[in-house]
Amino acid sequence: xxxxxxxxxxLLVGIAxxxxxxxxxxxxxxxxxxxxxxxxxxxxxxxxxxxTRTFAGVVILREGLAKQVAIIRNPNTSAVNEGLALPTHEVxxxxxxxxxxxxxxxxxxxxxxxxxxxxxxxxxxxxDRQPEATIIVVTNRxxxxxxxxxxxxxxxxxxxxxxxxxCPADGFEWTRWWTSQVxxxxxxxxxxxLGYYMxxxxxxxxxxxxxxxxxxxxxxxxxxxxxxxxxxxRLLAEAS
Amino acid sequence: xxxxxxxTFLILAVLAFCLATHSLVLSWITRPFIHRVPLDTSRVxxxxxxxGDRLLETTLSELRPGRKLLLVRESPSRSEQCGAxxxxxxxxxxxxxxxxxxxDQLEWLPGTLEDGESVLRPLEDWLNAHPNVVLCVFVExxxxxxxxxxxxxxxxxxxxxxxxxxxxxxxxxRSDRWWRSRSGCKDFFGQLVQVIVRWSDEESxxxxxxxxxxxxxxxxxxxxKSFDVSVKSESPTLEVSL
Numbered sequence: 001x002x003x004x005x006x007x008x009x010x011l012l013v014g015i016a017x018x019x020x021x022x023x024x025x026x027x028x029x030x031x032x033x034x035x036x037x038x039x040x041x042x043x044x045x046x047x048x049x050x051x052t053r054t055f056a057g058v059v060i061l062r063e064g065l066a067k068q069v070a071i072i073r074n075p076n077t078s079a080v081n082e083g084l085a086l087p088t089h090e091v092x093x094x095x096x097x098x099x100x101x102x103x104x105x106x107x108x109x110x111x112x113x114x115x116x117x118x119x120x121x122x123x124x125x126x127x128d129r130q131p132e133a134t135i136i137v138v139t140n141r142x143x144x145x146x147x148x149x150x151x152x153x154x155x156x157x158x159x160x161x162x163x164x165x166x167c168p169a170d171g172f173e174w175t176r177w178w179t180s181q182v183x184x185x186x187x188x189x190x191x192x193x194l195g196y197y198m199x200x201x202x203x204x205x206x207x208x209x210x211x212x213x214x215x216x217x218x219x220x221x222x223x224x225x226x227x228x229x230x231x232x233x234r235l236l237a238e239a240s
Numbered sequence: 241x242x243x244x245x246x247x248t249f250l251i252l253a254v255l256a257f258c259l260a261t262h263s264l265v266l267s268w269i270t271r272p273f274i275h276r277v278p279l280d281t282s283r284v285x286x287x288x289x290x291x292g293d294r295l296l297e298t299t300l301s302e303l304r305p306g307r308k309l310l311l312v313r314e315s316p317s318r319s320e321q322c323g324a325x326x327x328x329x330x331x332x333x334x335x336x337x338x339x340x341x342x343x344d345q346l347e348w349l350p351g352t353l354e355d356g357e358s359v360l361r362p363l364e365d366w367l368n369a370h371p372n373v374v375l376c377v378f379v380e381x382x383x384x385x386x387x388x389x390x391x392x393x394x395x396x397x398x399x400x401x402x403x404x405x406x407x408x409x410x411x412x413x414r415s416d417r418w419w420r421s422r423s424g425c426k427d428f429f430g431q432l433v434q435v436i437v438r439w440s441d442e443e444s445x446x447x448x449x450x451x452x453x454x455x456x457x458x459x460x461x462x463x464x465k466s467f468d469v470s471v472k473s474e475s476p477t478l479e480v481s482l
Binding site for chain 1: 291292293294295296297317318319322323324325331332335411429430433434436437438450453456457459460461463464467469471472
């Protein structure tokens with residue numbers, strides 16, 4: 001028995017080691033759900049990484065793949081209040097201007113947001129003005145699944161009008177993310193954040209689905225244990 | 241029946257125990273993250289601003305005559321390169337001069353930090369070149385413990401002793417009770433991830449070069465093409481605002 005478990009563990013460890021690059025690449029790819037429907041009426045750049053997302057947004061606007069950009073405001077940080085940094089939305093606006101986007105195409109969304117969930121909630125103000133508007137959301141590749149998860153739970157009836165495109169992040173190579181600290185920081189922490197979102201920001205049907213899945217897994221484990229325990233008892237009884 | 245009741249009681253007892261002791265357990269986990277020792281800043285000759293709430297305010301309150309502010313030059317970000325935001329090299333001295341800090345009170349760390357590079361390496365060289373300075377580093381409270389340990393591990397004892405870590409308490413929560421607020425949880429989680437990912441390597445290496453604004457946009461164009469989005473190949477032109 002022990003030998004069998006040991007061999008199986010060794011085999012699993014060997015397979016995992018041999019295919020770790022493939023598995024880790026798949027783990028990152030799973031986070032990227034980019035599927036842009038272009039052209040769109042509005043471009044929304046999710047705050048969080050002005051150095052990448054905004055420049056990707058510039059390309060979409062410049063190529064005429066979106067008519068307007070709607071910028072999301074964030075509450076001021078301590079550094080902004082002290083004058084050490086500019087507000088994020090102001091930096092976003094300035095980047096668009098400096099990269100040649102006309103002022104008429106730049107608008108701000110109503111309200112402020114601190115999280116991805118709140119960012120996606122603010123999109124409603126676009127549909128309040130223009131119910132048929134289509135939106136392309138730009139964020140980093142690893143962040144698209146969480147953004148889409150938030151969109152599905154907040155605007156389930158608008159999913160035909162919203163699409164996501166992920167842009168590359170700085171500091172690590174997507175196909176070799178595990179070789180860099182930044183990669184670990186981004187990809188591994190994104191999984192934890194996604195888990196948080198799945199627990200706290202889900203719709204009833206999403207929760208039911210996850211609950212059922214969890215129940216199946218627990219039941220499967222419990223039944224396996226029960227079966228093995230009974231078998232062991234039977235074997236012991238037979239032996240004695 | 242009796243067995244089931246026993247299990248229920250056991251689960252309830254475990255839950256009650258967790259509820260009763262969670263504060264104690266989390267405090268114990270938090271302890272290595274916060275560097276809490278009585279601060280003796282009387283010997284300090286230089287101050288280094290890194291991050292944290294009330295950073296400028298605290299630095300200015302500690303910037304007494306005879307002390308200097310050590311500034312770090314970092315390579316320009318993409319938004320700086322395209323002129324969207326002023327570079328920190330300009331912004332900080334200007335801001336400090338409006339708060340009464342003269343240029344004679346500023347000292348620059350030699351060289352320029354590349355993106356993702358830790359300041360610890362050039363700082364060590366600087367400390368070696370200036371054997372009489374005592375440096376005070378301002379850092380957010382939850383990051384103070386890991387920074388202290390990194391310095392102690394990396395620097396020679398004499399150099400490590402000359403670096404004082406000044407933890408800055410967050411404005412919206414108590415760092416030793418971070419679990420009571422959402423931003424506290426977020427900050428602690430961020431620090432935890434950093435500690436975990438640093439276990440293998442002290443310095444953050446640059447995995448790929450940071451492209452310029454134009455190079456980044458060109459790379460993104462290629463990505464758009466991979467989704468069968470047609471993009472123009474000519475160089476960008478400025479739009480004229482009406």
